[in-house]
Amino acid sequence: MSEFERESVPHEKTLDSSVALMTEGYEFIFNRRKAFGSDIFETRLLGKPAICMGGKEAARLFYDTDRFHRQGAIPKRIQKSLFGQGGVQTLDGQEHAHRKRLFMDLMTPERLKQLEGVTEKAWLDAAERWIGREAVVLFDEARDVLCRSAYEWAGVPLDEDEVQERGQEYIEMVDAFGAVGLRHRRGRQARAKAERRIAExxxxxxxxxxxxxxETAAHAMAWHRGLDGQLLDAKVAAVELINILRPIVAISWYVMFSAMALHDYPACADKLRMKADGDGHRRGHGDYAQWFVQEVRRFYPFTPMLGAVVSRDFVWRGCEFKEGTMVLLDVYGTNRDPALWEDPETFRPERFRSWEGGPFDLIPQGGGDHYTGHRCAGEWLTIDTMRVSLDFLVNRVTYTVPEQDLNLKLSRMPAMPESRFVISEVKWAGD
Incomplete structure (x- = not known):
């Protein structure tokens, strides 16, 4: 069916779905897609019409820059906590492409390799401190490890007694995006403090x-010039430097989810363990580690949805997209869509053995093209950092997982088990 052919588009029978969105969290759009038997439906959010959609073709449409724009799509409350105001996520057109290039130029193979080395050392240093401790909260330790790594790699000075506080600021920014009340206020306060400090x-x-x-992000952000030839405002430059630091620290969620997967699926851990060859070198299944990381990104809940605004009137699958209408893309549901993923509720890294890397099916950090679209510039960085962290957990240390509640409440965005994943009896592998 062509996009101009008419079909019935479900419309949620409610005055407003905002409370339902906060209550159902990650599953809000996915639940309705399944109930309506449709990848697109109309509703009302915050008193205004909204279109919700999911799936591969919906993601492809969502990243059509002729039909959608991001300016005005991110609510001020999220800009003031998660993204910052004036950052690359809020730009469109040539201005976006120019600013996005700033980020992509930092993601060279050489620089990514440097971050891998910095992160590996930070994990090994952390393990030295864990030996003999009764228990370790892995999420909190990942926060500190990744904060140290991010600051060193980005060229931002950091004293050792600042690590926990700085790392927690970035965690609170991320933790605020699906929150109201105290969690949201903490995120806004953390961003304000960080922006003042980084602007200085x-x-x-x-x-x-x-x-x-x-070669560092600190130098690049300080001296970047916009299309007008002028240096960025110091506050905007700070926002963009934080847009390097914050996402690296946020990988703490994926480290925790990786540990949860290792605990819940021990057969996967066995396949990741490296064996020493006759020369004493470690040998392992590098492909399987890549599949495992991708499956963690697909399976566990992090980004629930993304927003855009319709740039001009058009019709797609019978739905009238009116200029100025808010559109939400179901990230969580697309990563679990049975039309795209066989047996999607099963954690199975092997599914990526033959995956061809489509830009609109696996979208935990957005879809489309890294250079010309709004797909996260740090996706490769995230994958590399996850692999280094995974190798540390599987091959560098051993530990036990005491009894704890590891349930993820999908009404909480971002999802987080109450215990933040506690481990104990940490030892060096081989001891």
Whole structure:
């Protein structure tokens, strides 16, 4: 059926679905897609018409920059906690492409390899501190490890006594995106503090008071010029530098989810363990580690949905997209869509053995093209960091997982078990 042919589009019979969205969280769109038997439906959110959709073809449509734009799509409350105001996520057209190139230029193979090395060392240093402790909260330790790694890699100075506080600021920014009340206020306060501090750093770099390596994000953000040839406003430059630091620290969720998967599916852990060859070198299944990481990103809930605004009137699958209408893409549901993934509720890394890497089916960090679209510039960085962290958990240390509640409430965005995954009896592998 062509996109211009008419078909019945379900419309939710409610005055407003905002409360339902907060109550159902990740499953809000997916539940209705299944109930309506449709990948698209209309509803009302915050008193205004909204279109919700999911699936591969919906994702392909969502990233059509001629039909949708991001400016005005991210609510101010989320800009003031998660993304910051004036950042790359809020831009469109040439301005977006120019700013996005700034981020992509930092993601060279050489620089990503450097981050891998920094992160591996930070994990090994952390393990030294864990030996002999009664228990370790893995999420909190991942926060500190990744904060150290992010700051060193990005060229941002960080004293050891600041690590926990700085890391927690970024966690609170992320933790605020699906929250109201105290959690949201904490995120806004954390962002305000971080932006002031990083803006001061940008000023020091520009004034010659602070020297940072040219290949780092701190240097790139400080000296980036917009399409008008002018340096970014110091606050906007700070927002963009935080858009490097915050996502790296946020990988703490994926580290925790990886550990949960290792615990729940021990056969996977066996396939990831490396064996020593005759020369003493470690040998393992590198492909399986990649499949495992991708399955963690597909299976566990992190990004629930993404928003855009209709740029011009058009019709798709019988639905009238009116200019200015809010559209939400079901990220969680697309990653679990049975039309795309066989037996999607089963954790099975082997499904990626023959996966061809489509830009609109696995979309935990957005879909489309990294360079020309709004897909996360740090996706490769995330995958590499997850693989280093996974190798550490499987091959560098051993530990036990005490009894604890590891249930994930999908009404909480981002999802987080109450215990934040506790481990105990940590030892070096082989001891």
């Amino acid at each position: 750093l940008i000023g020091e770099i520009r004034d010659g008071l602070r020297q940072v390596p040219e």
